[in-house]
Amino acid sequence: MYSLVSAPVLGFDLTRLDGGAAAADVLLRALTVTADDLPVIAAAQLDEWSRVGHWLDVDAAARTRRRVTTKTGGSSTRAKTDSGPAAPNETAEQLADTLATLERAPIGTVDGLMHLVRHDVFDWTWRRHPGGLSQIKPADRAVGVVCDAAAAAYLWEMLPDNTRRDLTAPWLTALATLPERAVDLGPQxxxxxxxxxxxxxxxxxxxxxxxxxxxxxxxxxxxxxxxxxxxxxxxxxxxxxxxxxxxxxxxxxxxxxxxxxxxxxxxxxxxxxxxxxxxxxxxxxxxxxxxxxxxxxxxxxxxxxxxxxxxxx
Structure with missing residues (x-):
């Protein structure tokens, strides 16, 4: 599972994904969001029916990535002997493809990324009550906009173009009306x-x-x-x-x-x-x-x- 505490691991995954830099941009801007920004972001959210359809694509893309990564890792292991050389029936091209896939295989998942956004990046939007935790309004909708954009970038090459565009558009619309704030990097x-x-x-x-x-x-x-x-x-x-x-x-x-x-x-x-x-x-x-x-x-x-x-x- 991703977390801000283990940001180097998150960065290792993002730097190897096609949409990793775009996902990093979404998260960076999200780190600068304030309570005053939440209504603007929430107002840009897609209608729920559209989101449901696009998130079916997200779920399918996530399962495809896991399946490809698992299959590649398994075939790579089977293709080697104890000393490491490729099996005779595996070509250099197949080995290159396998290596390229493994180089890009993330440690985390899109579910882990969503948890990071909701509970780490926007931890300040949660309040504890006798019955548990709940988000302040309209943080739930605003965070949904950020999650949509982050998922679209994280699964960039796996999603249909229209799904990626539709999930990203509300976030871009909100950013166009929000002030661009400097990222806090601390005293150093x-x-x-x-x-x-x-x-x-x-x-x-x-x-x-x-x-x-x-x-x-x-x-x-x-x-x-x-x-x-x-x-x-x-x-x-x-x-x-x-x-x-x-x-x-x-x-x-x-x-x-x-x-x-x-x-x-x-x-x-x-x-x-x-x-x-x-x-x-x-x-x-x-x-x-x-x-x-x-x-x-x-x-x-x-x-x-x-x-x-x-x-x-």
């Missing part, structure tokens, strides 16, 4: 923005160097994972979960803009960049060794991209 916004802007402007040569760096980092994956866990815990303790999630979503867009190949994203480039962004969000409270562990692989390729670390007040 300058450093985070500096890295994300550098990523968005990567040249093909630097992209290749990042790919090579991610390959060299694989033997130390356990140490890197521990460092990411430490940074993520610091994000939670520091109360910067939403800022961290916004930074990861902005990174999805930057990686897309830079044209990093999906194979490289899946092969380790996303992990390197995501870990560096996570560290920068809490660089004023993160211990030095962990900060160095997460930033060094990226800085070794991109060079210095941030101002010196601010001391803790």
């Amino acid at each position: 916004a300058t450093a985070v923005n500096a890295l994300i802007e550098r990523v968005a402007a990567l040249s093909p040569q630097v992209v290749r160097r990042l790919g090579a760096a991610s390959g060299k980092a694989r033997p130390a994956l356990a140490d890197w994972a521990a460092a990411v866990h430490s940074a993520s815990w610091s994000v939670f303790v520091a109360g910067r979960v939403r800022a961290s999630a916004a930074a990861q979503l902005m990174l999805v867009q930057a990686v897309e803009k830079a044209g990093v190949p999906v194979a490289d994203r899946a092969g380790g480039v996303w992990n390197l960049l995501s870990g560096a962004v996570q560290a920068l969000v809490v660089r004023d409270v993160l211990d030095g060794p962990t900060l160095y562990r997460l930033l060094d692989p990226v800085v070794s390729v991109l060079g210095p991209v941030v101002v010196p670390r601010r001391p803790i007040d």
Whole structure:
């Protein structure tokens, strides 16, 4: 299940999906929504009959994606011997197709994404009562508009064109009348923005160097994972979960803009960049060794991209 706390995992999925950058944009804008915006967004919602029809398409697309991913993973396993070579009857083209599918196979699901939108992004719209939880009005309808747009982007290539357009249109209509607000990246916004802007402007040569760096980092994956866990815990303790999630979503867009190949994203480039962004969000409270562990692989390729670390007040 997706959550804002585990935004690097969400970002890993989005950066490998055709509509991932579009989904990231929906979530980013949703993070800036205020209570005053809810009536405007709710008013743009499709009628329920239209939504029901389109969500039948969403359900079918989600089941198709799961089926394709499961089938591909199973066939890939059967096609290999213990030592790893392809079975004789599997062609190089089939192997390439299998690899491409696995590279794009998400960890989460559209249901998990909907839960994230309703209960994480819009957690502030829920109120506890003796009988349980309920959403303030008209948050239920407004959040439905955001869910429609997020699902359409998440399942981009799996949905009929008209379904994708119809599910996205109400959100775009609402955005046209709402103010565009800056995303809150927390007290380390300058450093985070500096890295994300550098990523968005990567040249093909630097992209290749990042790919090579991610390959060299694989033997130390356990140490890197521990460092990411430490940074993520610091994000939670520091109360910067939403800022961290916004930074990861902005990174999805930057990686897309830079044209990093999906194979490289899946092969380790996303992990390197995501870990560096996570560290920068809490660089004023993160211990030095962990900060160095997460930033060094990226800085070794991109060079210095941030101002010196601010001391803790």
